[in-house]
Every structure is written in structure tokens, then in C-alpha cells.
Amino acid sequence: QAKADAGGFAVFVPEMHEGLVARMRLEADLRKALTDDQFIVHYQPMVSMRTGEITGVEALVRWQHPERGLVPPNEFIPLAEATGLIRPLGLWVLRESCRQAVTWAAAGDSRRGLKLSVNVSARQLQQDDLVEQVAGILRETGLPAQRLTLEMTESVLLEKGEETLATLTALRDLGIRLAIDDFGTGYSSLSYLHSFPVDILKIDRSFVERLSTGGDTALISTILRLGQTMKLETVAEGIEHPQELLLLRRQGCTTGQGYHFSPPVPAARIEELLAEASP
Numbered sequence: 001q002a003k004a005d006a007g008g009f010a011v012f013v014p015e016m017h018e019g020l021v022a023r024m025r026l027e028a029d030l031r032k033a034l035t036d037d038q039f040i041v042h043y044q045p046m047v048s049m050r051t052g053e054i055t056g057v058e059a060l061v062r063w064q065h066p067e068r069g070l071v072p073p074n075e076f077i078p079l080a081e082a083t084g085l086i087r088p089l090g091l092w093v094l095r096e097s098c099r100q101a102v103t104w105a106a107a108g109d110s111r112r113g114l115k116l117s118v119n120v121s122a123r124q125l126q127q128d129d130l131v132e133q134v135a136g137i138l139r140e141t142g143l144p145a146q147r148l149t150l151e152m153t154e155s156v157l158l159e160k161g162e163e164t165l166a167t168l169t170a171l172r173d174l175g176i177r178l179a180i181d182d183f184g185t186g187y188s189s190l191s192y193l194h195s196f197p198v199d200i201l202k203i204d205r206s207f208v209e210r211l212s213t214g215g216d217t218a219l220i221s222t223i224l225r226l227g228q229t230m231k232l233e234t235v236a237e238g239i240e241h242p243q244e245l246l247l248l249r250r251q252g253c254t255t256g257q258g259y260h261f262s263p264p265v266p267a268a269r270i271e272e273l274l275a276e277a278s279p
């Protein structure tokens with residue numbers, strides 16, 4: 001493509017090249033963001049469908065970019081995964097959120113330790129020392145392993161079967177719980193549910209949406225029944241309407257998450273929400 005520069009000359013700037021430059025700049029910015037402490041963690045409440053109490057939070061990373069403001073994860077996680085930066089970033093998120101979660105255990109005594117869920121990418125599960133790193137962070141922060149859940153997508157479970165199985169088993173032996181994120185969006189074969197040590201099914205938002213928009217809801221009923229049969233906890237994400245909550249509760253979904261309860265918020269706001277709940 002030809003573009004006119006300031007002097008009026010046509011300069012050849014292929015789109016490919018522009019894309020590459022933008023990507024390289026973003027990558028350099030990401031590296032700098034790690035050393036400059038530009039990431040922050042927001043937390044979204046996870047609520048018991050039975051009691052309405054906040055029983056846990058999901059840690060969701062954001063980038064406080066000096067010029068662009070608060071950048072959502074969808075705009076930098078894919079590149080962090082492609083470059084391998086997700087490993088140091090993922091460990092940072094884990095350490096930061098564990099440190100935070102420990103203080104919430106002490107906050108409200110009715111809450112015998114708020115649970116913490118942290119997202120883990122495929123690339124991190126292939127990290128040789130992941131289990132030691134996670135164990136080290138639990139030791140260092142003092143968060144009991146029983147309060148930590150690691151969320152991963154189905155695709156993770158289908159790569160490199162043996163090695164993944166060994167890693168997941170070792171994580172679970174520490175006492176950590178494992179959740180399948182975006183459940184139902186990935187693969188048609190569910191056989192991996194029998195071979196991997198899974199504790200929680202996290203139902204993708206796209207299925208929850210259909211409960212209030214008149215779409216097909218057979219799949220969500222099936223997932224909830226599957227969860228009950230396999231004695232797994234079921235978490236519905238993206239609950240926005242009371243009607244969705246009602247239907248999910250009626251069908252035995254154990255935990256809910258979504259804007260209906262609260263969007264992801266800074267740590268200080270979680271403290272306020274916990275205080276409001278236990279006066």
C-alpha cells in the first residue's frame with residue numbers, strides 16, 4: 001500500500017510491516033511493564049448459589065499502561081503467551097493474589113478463608129518447574145493450598161497427555177483444586193474428565209447468556225447434571241440477569257459469578273464487600 005508522508009511523497013508501507021512493528025512495540029512494552037510493576041490484579045466475587053455469600057474470588061490481571069490507561073487482558077495475554085512472557089507474568093499474578101487472599105482470611109471470621117481462583121495458560125503448564133514455583137509461592141505467602149484453585153481451559157488437557165497429567169496430579173497432591181475454564185466451548189469428547197484430576201467445571205458465559213435470550217438451554221442442563229453425577233462443583237460465569245440466576249440455582253449449579261453480583265474490582269473493594277456482608 002502507498003501512503004503519502006508529510007512531504008507528499010508516496011512511501012511504501014506494507015500492512016504486514018506495520019503489524020510487525022506494532023507487535024514488537026507491544027512486546028517491548030510488556031517486558032518493561034513486568035520490571036516496572038505496571039500490572040495490577042482485580043478480583044471478581046464468586047458467590048454461593050445456596051446462601052448468596054461470597055465464597056471466593058477470581059484474580060484477573062490488568063495492565064496499567066502509562067499512556068493507554070487500563071488495558072484488558074484480551075489485548076495482551078495472547079502476546080504474552082506467544083512470547084513466553086506469560087510465565088513470569090503468571091507467577092507474578094499468583095504471588096500477588098495469594099498475598100492478597102491471605103489478608104482476607106483474617107478479615108471476616110464468618111468466612112473461613114475466602115477461596116482464590118487464578119488462571120493458568122497452557123504455556124505455564126509446560127513449564128518444568130511450575131509445581132515447585134507454585135509450592136514456593138504458597139509457602140512464601142502462607143496461603144493454605146486448599147484455598148487455591150487453578151483454572152485452565154480444556155485444550156490444556158488434550159496436549160501432551162502424560163506430562164500434563166503428571167503436573168496436574170502433582171498440583172493436586174499439594175492440595176490445590178483444579179477447574180476447567182470455559183467448559184463446553186472446546187471439545188466434544190469428554191473422556192478426559194475421567195483421566196484428569198478435575199474438581200470444578202466452569203460453565204462458559206456463552207451458555208449462561210442463552211438462559212435469558214431464549215436460546216438453546218439443553219447443553220447447560222446437561223453440563224450441570226454431568227457435574228452432579230461426577231460430584232464436581234459447577235460454577236456459572238457471566239451471570240448478568242436475575243432470571244439466569246434463578247434457572248441455574250433451580251438446576252443445582254453450586255457457584256455463580258458475573259456482573260449481576262459484581263464486576264471484577266480492585267482488592268480494596270473486595271474488602272468493603274466482605275465487610276458489608278458480615279456486619
Ligand code: C2E
Pocket residue numbers: 044059060061072073074077086090093119120121181182205237238239240257258259260263264
Ligand atoms: P476468563 O477466565 O473466562 O474470565 C472471565 C472474563 O469474563 C473476565 O474478563 C471477566 O471480567 C468477564 N466477566 C465476568 N462476569 C461477566 C459478566 O457478567 N458479563 C460479561 N460480559 N463479562 C463478564 P477479563 O477480566 O477481561 O479477562 C478475559 C480473559 O483473560 C479471561 O477469561 C482469561 O482467559 C484471561 N486472563 C485474565 N487474567 C489472566 C491471568 O492472570 N492469567 C491468564 N493466563 N489469563 C488471564
Ligand code: CA
Pocket residue numbers: 058119151181
Ligand atoms: Ca477464568
Ligand code: CA
Pocket residue numbers: 181182204205237
Ligand atoms: Ca469464559
Ligand code: CA
Pocket residue numbers: 181182
Ligand atoms: Ca477464557
